[in-house]
Amino acid sequence: MSQPSHRLAIHWFRRDLRLSDNTALWHASTASQAVLPVYVVSDWQGAHHWTGPGRQHFLCGCLESLSRNLSTLDSRLVIRQGDPVAALEMLIRESRADAVYFNRDPDPHGRATEERVRRLCRSLGIAVHDYKDAVLHEPGEVLTGAGDPYRVYTPYSRAWFTQAKAGILGRPKQLGTAPEVASDPLPTLDHWRLSLPGDLTLPPAGERAAHDRLKAALAGPVLRYAEQRNDPAADATSHLGPDLRYGTISVREVFHRAQQALDGSRTAAERESIHTFQKQLAWREFFMAVLGHFPHVLDADFNQQWRHLEWEDPARSDAFDRWREGRTGFPIVDAGMRQLLATGYMHNRVRMIVAMFLTKDLHLHWRLGEAHFMRHLLDGEIANNNGGWQWSAGTGADAAPYFRIQNPWTQSQRHDPTGTYVKRWVPELARCPATAFFSPPAGTRPIAADYPLPMVDHGEERERTLERFARAKEAAAAS
Ligand SMILES: Cc1cc2nc3c(=O)[nH]c(=O)nc-3n(C[C@H](O)[C@H](O)[C@H](O)COP(=O)(O)OP(=O)(O)OC[C@H]3O[C@@H](n4cnc5c(N)ncnc54)[C@H](O)[C@@H]3O)c2cc1C
Known part of the structure; x- marks a missing residue:
């Protein structure tokens, strides 16, 4: 066996909160006599408008689980706080580490x-090693024949599937004996001055929970994914979003385990389902590539043609509050918004419906919705969220064409025909027939006594949206 290159390597945990198939940790463990694992807790202290209690609570759970798992290797997670660079510098000096390993963000x-x-x-004067880990393919790896970034998903995903994919690494067998250094306690929500709303129900966090979710997904939902993924009542998707966000499971593991299921599947329908599931991982990397190549999307529309779009001022009405709280009078929209507040999750089909409703029926800027989602989603992922919002608003890369405006009533009929999803999240409507959710109530009588009338007329707002896009197009052409 060759001599380890380093005496003591720091592994800087970031969004890779696991031991198995962790690229940088694996290489640190094979190239060093000892590894000192550290996580630096951000010092946003609640000031950042994207920090919400649900996701931070999930992060705390991931760190607890990581800390327990490290102790099975006779190692210990060191917690530090503040600016990661200052915290790492102090740790390097205290421990006399001669290398730092991390996975790229x-x-x-x-x-x-x-x-x-x-x-x-x-x-x-010490070594630093960084690795690709959060994605199967980084932005620079999937390019057009001319070497340019893709702006459209389908050719991107075709190219993405043809690329060779790294295999799954094991779990380090040992991390050696690192020197004793001081550690802050594992963080709790107090660190960010946040508290968990009493009625929020969250899934278990950590590496074991992530593997259980993958196993459960591959035993059922992924096999029926093509047929059921748009059915919010069936809720038949993997729920791996928060795990991919915090790296409690690697995207390689998700992809390859799905591939093994595909290779062993008995029917064409199952194979199509599993492939459709893998395509979602390509969507994730498409949006990460968009963010990597075009970071301006965080501040502005991807498609500059729409920079003159007019948006309503949220301070001038209670429309944004009604949307956030699920009191719009549109059952499918309210169900989605309440699911988000109660669980930190919303079904993908409903995310699209509520996002189009905010931007095309209420004419409120997608950035308001983007921030609200980031505060509440456990899987809040900057690239996917921005991509999803700009897709829905019609301003993004490979966006829904602006003139294809989903009608929340007919979406309800198509994707929740029994009304099961709506009734699950809007108890005031539990006794209504599902057909009451497929078109606006006639006259001034609400669908149920304690449920509001629809706050807008979808047909009229659709026309207003088309006018706004037409004016923005003219303004862009004239400028
Ligand atoms: C307005 C809007 C906002 C969104 N915000 C986020 C977000 O903050 N974080 C996030 O991970 N996804 C986001 N999505 C995409 C999608 O809704 C979620 O990834 C999905 O619902 C998560 O559930 P799941 O883990 O069961 O997904 P599954 O359907 O089981 O898919 C597996 C994984 O593939 C990825 N994925 C699936 N669909 C998409 C998609 N359309 N775009 C990008 N990646 C996808 C996710 O990592 C997901 O966990 C958003 C979509 C919209 C329309």
């Missing part, structure tokens, strides 16, 4: 921080 902020860490290591 897909977000611009994370990439900027890791560049500072590289500079720090160079200035201290």
Whole structure:
């Protein structure tokens, strides 16, 4: 066996909160006599408008689980707080580490921080190693024949599937004996001055829970994915979003386990389902590539043609509050918004419906919805969320064409024909026939006594949206 290259390597955990198939951790463990694992808790302290209690609570659970798992290797998770670069510098000096290992982040902020860490290591004269891990393919790997980024999903995904995919690495067998260094306690919500709303029900967090979710998904939902993924009442998707967000399972593991299921499947329908599921992983990486190549999407429309679109001022009415709280009088919209508040999750089909409703029926800017989702979604992922919002608003890469405006009533009929989803989340409507959710109530009588009338007329707002897009097009052409 060759000699380890490093005496002591720091593994800087970020969005890779697991031991198995963790690229940087694996390489740190094979190349060093000992590994010192650290997680640096951000010091946003509740000031950042994208920090919500549900996702931070889930993060705390992931860190607890990681800490327990590390103890099975006779190792210990060191917690530090504040700016990661300052925290790492202190830890390097205290421990006399001679290398830092980490996995690369897909977000611009994370990439900027890791560049500072590289500079720090160079200035201290120690080694720094970083790896692709959060994705199967980083933005620069999937390009057009001319070497340009894709702007449309279908050719991107075709190219994505043809690329060779890294296999699954094991779990390190040992991490050696690292020196004793001080650690802050595992964080709780108090750290960000947040508290969990009493009625929020959250799934278990951590590596074991993530593997259980993958196993359950491959035993059923993924096999019927093509047929059931748009049925919010069946809720037949993997629910792996938060795990992919915090890296309690690797995307390689999800892809390859699905591939094994596909290779062993008995029917064409199952194979199509599993392939459709894998295509969602390509959507995830498409949006990460869009963010990587076009970071302006965080501040502005991807498609600059729509920069003159007019938006309503949210301060001038209670429309945004009614949307957020699920009191719009549109049953499918209210069901989705209440599911989000109660669970930190919303079904994908309903995410599209509520997003189109906010932007095309209420004419409120997609950035308001993007921020609300980031605060509440456990799977809140900057790239996917921005991509999903800009897709729905019609302003994004490969967006829904602006003139294809979903009608919330007919969407309800098509995707929740028995009304089961609506009734689950809007108890005031439990006794109504499902047909009451398929068209607006006639006259001034609400669908149920304690349920509001629809706050807008979808047909009229649709026309207004088309007019707004037409004016924005003219303004762009004239400028
Ligand atoms: C307005 C809007 C906002 C969204 N915000 C987010 C977000 O913050 N984080 C997030 O992960 N997804 C987001 N999505 C995409 C999608 O809704 C979720 O990924 C999915 O509902 C998560 O449930 P699941 O884990 O059961 O997914 P599954 O259907 O089981 O899919 C498996 C995984 O594939 C990825 N994926 C699936 N669909 C998409 C998609 N359309 N775009 C990108 N990746 C996808 C996710 O990582 C997901 O966990 C958003 C979609 C819309 C329309």
